[in-house]
Amino acid sequence: MISTHPFVSGKYFIGGEWIQAEKTAKVINPANVNEVVGEVALCSKTQVDEAIKTAAKAYENWSQSEAEDRARRMQKAAEELKNIVEENVSLLVRENGKVLVEAKKDLLRCVDIMNQAAEELLEWWKPETLPGNQKVQIRKRPRGVTAVISPWNSPMILTFKRVIPAILAGNTVVVKPATNCPLTIMTFLNVVSSYFPDGVINIVTGSGSVIGEAICTDSRVRTIAFVGSTETGKDIMRAASGSVKNLYMELGGNDAAIILSDANLDDEAIKRLRIGILRASGQVCSAIKRVYVHESRYEEVVDKLKKEFQRIVVGNGIQPDVDMGPLNNKSQFEYVKGLVERAVESGATIITAGLQLDPDSWEQGYFILPSIITGVDHNSEIVRVEQFGPVIPVLPFSEVKEAVQLANDSEFGLRASVWTENEPLAMQLADQLEAGAVFHNNHTVFRDLHLDFPGVKESGLSRETRHCGLEFFADSYGLAD
Structure with a gap:
């Protein structure tokens, strides 16, 4: 060997x-x-x-x-x-x-x-x-x-x-x-x-x-x-x-997830949403980078995501009970921290959740707890850029047409997802979304390694x-x- x-x-x-x-x-x-x-x-x-x-x-x-x-x-x-x-x-x-x-x-x-x-x-x-x-x-x-x-x-x-x-x-x-x-x-x-x-x-x-x-x-x-x-x-x-x-x-990517008013938001769906956001500490080109939620479900999504994030144990990935590790390098760590700080300065609300596995050694690594960002609009820096970290802006919308326009209003077009129980509508919206791939009620990778779709x-x-x-x-x- x-x-x-x-x-x-x-x-x-x-x-x-x-x-x-x-x-x-x-x-x-x-x-x-x-x-x-x-x-x-x-x-x-x-x-x-x-x-x-x-x-x-x-x-x-x-x-x-x-x-x-x-x-x-x-x-x-x-x-x-x-x-x-x-x-x-x-x-x-x-x-x-x-x-x-x-x-x-x-x-x-x-x-x-x-x-x-x-x-x-x-x-x-x-x-x-x-x-x-x-x-x-x-x-x-x-x-x-x-x-x-x-x-x-x-x-x-x-x-x-x-x-x-x-x-x-x-x-x-x-x-x-x-x-x-x-x-x-x-x-x-x-x-x-x-x-x-x-x-x-x-x-x-x-x-x-x-x-x-x-x-x-x-x-x-x-x-x-x-x-x-x-x-x-x-x-x-x-x-x-x-x-x-x-x-x-x-x-790069700035993937949008669009959650419609009829979306099934049971525990499994929220788990899929969380994985789509926090896989590899959010350091995935095709991770969800912004979430648009119908206004009728907005508070519900924020609350359920917060509870899901609260379960995440952050620490050294070598420990088997850790759910999320550090960011990979100092430059990315400082970039994500800067994004959050500037969002706060602009009036955003930061909902930080998760558990520190080892608080005593926290400062020795590039650790960031997962956070939900509210109180921002579509033109906010943290919405427009590829964050590449465990922070996610969540924004409300009133009309489906508006959500599609917001999702497409980006120089990026890697992945997108539509969360709805109406499959024909999901297919219709997929045709309108400017992305290399669109997922329905999920935001993930292709399990079949034969398949992949650039942005x-x-x-x-x-x-x-x-x-x-x-x-x-x-x-x-x-x-x-």
Whole structure:
């Protein structure tokens, strides 16, 4: 079994070799900022260039491999990876801040992604013959070097959902994990890489601006898969325009939940609403960021959400009885606190709930109790922005048309949800909402890993997918007689 975390700490990975970096930074535990979990390499432009060069060289042979061989390698890697999930759950909790249950689910889903994508590849890769009086086939071929730039909030799933289909489609990859929590990603990719030729997977870490610029301006990189903020996405688009790269980007979100007057607000529904808001301490692109409630149910929703939030135990996610961990980093912690402080200064009411697991060590981590924000309007800062924390503004509306207009009045369009017992009306409103996906009486993720839907407007690029994302990393071409 391949060694885990200490093997990758302070190193980067090129051509099948882990290389100790001259410069490193500390990876700290957001639940206890005095604990150093490991080190992250601070790569230079020269090292990024070497990673791209190595990936481009490996692509020459890997792109000619058979789909069956690629799928078989991936399935064997998934079998090995499953064996180290348990021993690495605590590592993900310590560097990211997730609670144990969420962390283990994330790691197991990485294994599921590998198996499902490998299975999907075999059917998807087959040529498709079009009907007509000329024989025309649609065939697929890999595109080249793929750069995968990952975020800190859900680093495992959002990395694997891009790296795995990219290499299954016959590409080679250069992966840039977030500096806040790279260790579990590198540990897992270390295992995956051992089943593939050297150079198929390469990993560089460090400054987003240094590595991002090197990746985006290099003509050898043909695809960039990025998950992160909309502003960084715009920077990538500008930098990548010189060589007209393929961009696959999941960007920011300000998801609206619309609760109609006839909504079923029993305990299970409120629990689903709470999970949609507070999953991963609210640090989810597709979490509910604002709630619009029909005025006839407004006080009821606020009261029930408050009672639901009061049950949430906040603390170090390594403890099994914790429901919500800290925010991942100091910058995000201070941003969310600033949003709340400015909301109060503007006249908002803050309803703070939840329980501190360990009040004595509370100040040692980036902990924030969940809060409901009332007394704000649609143009308030805390409503307009992507909070990315456990705070939720709740606003009343009187007419359904008004709620849809408010939900759509945003530069974002990632997810939305409609809460009503009238399913035909929910379908009608879904057609009107400007979002990449709309949920009915829920606000969650797609359980089937084949499925995902990027946002519209400034929430993302590329329309997704029934094929585990494989289509984003290959070009289709026609073969005709």
